[in-house]
Amino acid sequence: MGKRNRYPGVTRLKKGLYEVRIQVKKHPRTGRSMEARRHVMAANAEEAWGERVQLREELLRGDGDLRAERPSLGVYASEWLLRRAVHLAVSTADRYADALELHIIPALGDIYLDCINRRDVELFMARQASRYAPETVNGHMRILKTIMADAADELSIPNPCTRVKAIP
Secondary structure, rough: OOOOOOOOEEEEOOOEEEEEEEEOOOOOOOOOOOEEEEEEEEEOHHHHHHHHHHHHHHOOOOOOOOOOOEEEEEHHHHHHHHHHHOOHHHHHHHHHHHHHHHHHHHOOOOOOOHHHOHHHHHHHHHEEEEEEOHHHHHHHHHHHHHHHHHHHHHHOOOOOOOOOOOOO
């Protein structure tokens, strides 16, 4: 283990070699934290700190942005269900809530709505199909398709579920 110094995120490994580490909340599809480490040749810790600052800027310039109005599927689906539940039969609202809570949100809930693509939806269906009957999977997909259609209309984003077919 290297020797720590007064520059957080900079660790001296040996003379002239430092490890710089940075963590930012930036993953383009989920907004979760990303961490990066880099070994740099530097004369001293202060110089290595400058490399750390550059690494941070590179991570923050990456794909995507952190706009507050960019909801994940989990956040949007929860709000969607609250808006919809008042117009649904209790049994239907319960079925939607169960499908969201047990299947859709655990699988896709962390991904920003505008980052969900057709491949994500098809993988979700394939994983569901390996565990459940086709009727069950198709029921979950109908709910996901409805949510994504509403999101596409509200937020002007592409709908990744448009051409995904039900399981026969």
